[in-house]
Amino acid sequence: MASILLLNCGSSSIKYQLLDPEVGVPEAVGIVQRIGQDVSTIDHEVGDQELHDERRFADHTEAVAAVVKMFDEHGPSLDKVVAVGHRTVHGGDEFVESVEITDAVVAKLHELIPLAPLHNPPAIAGIEGAKAVLPDVPHVAIFDTAFFSSLPEEAYTYAIDREVGRKHGIRRYGFHGTSHQFVSQEAAKFLGRPLEDLKLIVAHIGNGASMSAIDGGVAIDTSMGLTPLEGLVMGTRSGDIDPGVHQFLVGKGMTIQEVDTLLNKQSGLLGMADKTDMRDIVAAVEAGDHDAELALKIYTRRIVKYIGAYAAILGGVDAVVFTAGVGENAAEVRRRVVESLSGLGFELDPEANAVRSKVAREITAPTSRVKVLVVPTNEELAMARETMRVISEG
Ligand SMILES: Nc1ncnc2c1ncn2[C@@H]1O[C@H](COP(=O)(O)OP(=O)(O)O)[C@@H](O)[C@H]1O
Ligand SMILES: CC(=O)OP(=O)(O)O
Numbered sequence: 456m457a458s459i460l461l462l463n464c465g466s467s468s469i470k471y472q473l474l475d476p477e478v479g480v481p482e483a484v485g486i487v488q489r490i491g492q493d494v495s496t497i498d499h500e501v502g503d504q505e506l507h508d509e510r511r512f513a514d515h516t517e518a519v520a521a522v523v524k525m526f527d528e529h530g531p532s533l534d535k536v537v538a539v540g541h542r543t544v545h546g547g548d549e550f551v552e553s554v555e556i557t558d559a560v561v562a563k564l565h566e567l568i569p570l571a572p573l574h575n576p577p578a579i580a581g582i583e584g585a586k587a588v589l590p591d592v593p594h595v596a597i598f599d600t601a602f603f604s605s606l607p608e609e610a611y612t613y614a615i616d617r618e619v620g621r622k623h624g625i626r627r628y629g630f631h632g633t634s635h636q637f638v639s640q641e642a643a644k645f646l647g648r649p650l651e652d653l654k655l656i657v658a659h660i661g662n663g664a665s666m667s668a669i670d671g672g673v674a675i676d677t678s679m680g681l682t683p684l685e686g687l688v689m690g691t692r693s694g695d696i697d698p699g700v701h702q703f704l705v706g707k708g709m710t711i712q713e714v715d716t717l718l719n720k721q722s723g724l725l726g727m728a729d730k731t732d733m734r735d736i737v738a739a740v741e742a743g744d745h746d747a748e749l750a751l752k753i754y755t756r757r758i759v760k761y762i763g764a765y766a767a768i769l770g771g772v773d774a775v776v777f778t779a780g781v782g783e784n785a786a787e788v789r790r791r792v793v794e795s796l797s798g799l800g801f802e803l804d805p806e807a808n809a810v811r812s813k814v815a816r817e818i819t820a821p822t823s824r825v826k827v828l829v830v831p832t833n834e835e836l837a838m839a840r841e842t843m844r845v846i847s848e849g
């Protein structure tokens with residue numbers, strides 16, 4: 456029995472699991488939410504016990520301590536943990552694959568904070584918090600950016616002055632890589648075809664959202680860029696926008712910091728319709744709310760645009776794959792996207808699309824020119840496997 460503790464520290468949350476990668480079924484699963492707000496919550500599931508607590512966690516350090524306390528009080532014991540895997544969003548140029556975390560690695564992660572200000576500080580807090588409690592086991596950093604280190608030069612280079620680009624390391628990195636890779640492998644298994652033969656478009660649509668074009672298992676393009684702001688419309692992020700907006704708003708009296716906060720935290724679904732959660736958006740649309748309807752149209756249109764672009768870049772597409780919180784659960788989003796693509800031969804199977812399930816499934820009709828799949832992601836399982844690989848090779 457080799458239990459691995461997996462920590463996925465987001466900007467305001469920590470998702471965690473205790474998992475033996477060979478068994479695949481978690482021994483414990485939990486989530487801390489609304490870290491830093493007036494009331495935070497922690498939910499810890501072990502066996503058929505579901506524990507819930509509400510308290511303020513001022514930061515990720517306090518939240519990690521609360522997670523450890525849950526394990527101490529309700530189990531399972533962390534004594535048999537052999538390694539800890541940490542989701543680490545930005546690896547920059549420095550890290551193109553997972554690494555065992557040393558003090559030097561933590562120092563580099565600090566240097567990368569400007570590239571992922573919402574994501575890297577929580578990861579560092581998670582690493583420091585978990586190392587304090589489990590100092591004698593290896594800790595492994597698994598980078599969102601690693602899977603996209605295969606991007607061709609013409610996909611990762613921005614069309615700006617090349618000296619400025621090189622000097623400051625301005626390039627597309629791509630994020631959610633662990634999920635894009637895992638889901639593409641699962642899609643190949645579902646289709647019963649070798650991944651090497653498949654042209655796939657993966658849409659990882661959660662609170663943060665990104666798409667990728669994957670040719671034979673290799674990522675050749677992705678929608679997130681230097682930072683996790685580019686690309687799709689997200690819960691609070693604008694995604695693609697005219698870069699001229701920055702200068703324009705600064706001219707109107709905003710500071711560049713305020714513009715950055717606007718685009719990262721006050722835009723997307725929240726900015727357009729006052730709600731970040733797709734369940735609330737869909738409910739508002741059903742109630743006839745015009746802002747929510749417009750937000751959903753903009754949101755789905757962006758996904759449709761990327762599908763068209765990536766089908767063209769790939770030179771054909773075998774399957775489009777939806778995953779993550781919205782992709783797996785929001786049938787209305789999938790319906791709108793697939794129906795918009797009818798001109799390209801996409802044909803939705805409405806009954807299959809309405810099914811709620813935790814397993815991979817197809818949601819298009821047998822006559823559809825392109826298959827559309829829903830494939831649940833499991834970043835924690837992929838992270839556990841990766842952690843085992845690093846420590847056994849280490
Ligand atoms: N049943 C549901 N129907 C529609 N959307 C859902 C449902 N459950 C979750 N979501 C959406 O998924 C999002 C969370 O997705 P997730 O992949 O967990 O995101 P993240 O990892 O970025 O926190 C929520 O903000 C919500 O918009
Ligand atoms: C990189 C990123 O956007 O991550 P998340 O979806 O967890 O916010």
Ligand SMILES: [Mg+2]
Nearest residue numbers: 661662663779
């Ligand atoms: Mg996520």
